[in-house]
Amino acid sequence: MRRIAGHVVLGALGLACVLPIYWLYAASLRRPGDVHDQSPLPWPLSLANYTDAFAKTDITGMLLNTTVIAAASAVGQLLIALFASYAMAAWRFRGHRVAHLLFVGTWLVPFQVTMLPNYTLLARLGLLETLAGVVVPTLCSALGVLLLREHLLNFPKELLEAARMDGRSSWTILWTVVVPVLRPVLAALGILLFINAWNEYFWPALVLQRSNAVIQLGIRSFMGTEGNDWGPLMATAGLASLPVLLLYLVLQRQIVNAFVRSGLK
């Protein structure tokens, strides 16, 4: 009985989570005139909103840009996290505690605090309105460093020592032993970072004020002072969520692992 009640509650919660996403795709598939229709099933189906969105904005270009940004940001964070955590976990060097505390410290500093200094820095470097400007400040994430550090602290020390005895240097040990063994962890963290970067709206909006180079910004081009163009807006939003949803379907286990491991959500 309690089991059934639990399933009912979980089912209801699951439905509540899925409903907005369902409504997004349902609305995007209605005919342009039916966008405000309240019927739960969109009928007749139409792709007009999608063709409209593709006609009005460069959706393909935006998706490509967003992919590049998200991938670059995820790979950059992963690499830096890997190097930093390897150094912090495998060696006891002078000041390693301080280094760790500093990483924890930067993680605790809210985005709103670093936003303006980062913006001025980008302005001086001439990186405003560029994709690089979106990526560079995100390259080092304390989150990645701290998560990987925990994994590397639990990494069997004898494995590193065996590799040293077998003739590997620290650098080759990283690539021939640490990375292959940690591959599931790195994959999970990479996916997490990719999704975070993909979903980022505020920072790209700040850096790219004059253009809508990424998909999350492309959505706003359908929001006007005279009212919102709901049909293509829903279609664009649907396209923006699609890669992440597909990624989730394919790599469900890894993503759940990533969230569980990060202990964040």
Next chain:
Amino acid sequence: MSVGQVAFTAPSGDAALLRRMSTIRLEGLGRRFGAAVAVDDVWLDVADGEFLVLLGPSGCGKSTLLRMIAGLLEPSAGRILLDGADITALPPQHRNLAMVFQSYALYPHLSVSRNIGFPLRARRRSKPEITAKVGEVAALLGLTDLLDRKPRQLSGGQRQRVALGRALVRDPGAFLMDEPLSNLDAALRATTRAELVELHRRLNATVVYVTHDQVEAMTMASRIVLLNEGRVEQAGPPGEVYDAPATVFAARFLGSPAMNLVDAAVTRDGRAHGPGIDLPLGLPDEAAFPERPVTLGVRPERLSIVPEDGAGLRGVVTAVENLGGEEVAHCLVGSSQVAVRGPRPLGARPGDRIGLTAAPAHLHLFDPVSGRRLTWQPAATTAPKE
């Protein structure tokens, strides 16, 4: 793999595996961790082809010593020489030493053949050479059928072999082994022990082997180095360390049950006296002996049960343990526990009053203060000498 399947077959590959082996010399090696001294001023020579066992209780510094030889730990003092060359400052990858770890430390993402070939790939050997060498080592260790497996698909004994193969494959100057058998079950440990001895005999390799297990040390070592609190307590062939322990610690550490140690006093008549003790020491009777307190030691298997009247040791049996082929009787002599070990049945039951005796040749005397062995040197002085 089952215990019965003894590997190390294929003797044909031996010639290629026979090679230059090395000597290791430790000069005043020491290591501190903060204020704690883990290894203190160790001087040691490991001869070419020697199977040297570092033996001692946990925390005696044996693993620390091995890790310093390996280069995984920096010594606080002293030098390490390999074939006469100072390698103290050399990183492990340049030391030409191979190590077998307690956990085996196999690379979980690599197959058996790639695990074994790992040191050769690190040295950028050619592919055909690696394949040939891995095949040769696998044949020697009976791993040929397992080359494509991952470590997690192997039993403990097989993993241990792979770890050994990874050490063998690169023709190291010497092998360092850190309790490589401690993760095996008792039966497998016994067979692997015999196999390791056989392998050592065949390859004539220099081995430094760390263990806390006295059976491993006794059966495998050509020389035992007994460590206690970071210092060498005694070094010598297993028989010598067992038969003539240099200290009370060495006497207690080897043997099961451990050597009986009772407080007594040597009197002018050349006998040991104490509560329940009146034992001739077999010393030459031309001299009068200065009286002195001693710790009297005798191994349980060297004691025999005799009628109580006039026996050297007199006591009461408190318990009898049945070991299958043998029995151990625990007796109370004076206020000391004394164990007697012999073929079953011993003929003693708890509560029996018994007498015990031992040949003077099997009695050991130690200084009760320093714990060091006392020997009788009639020419030099008239007193038992430390």
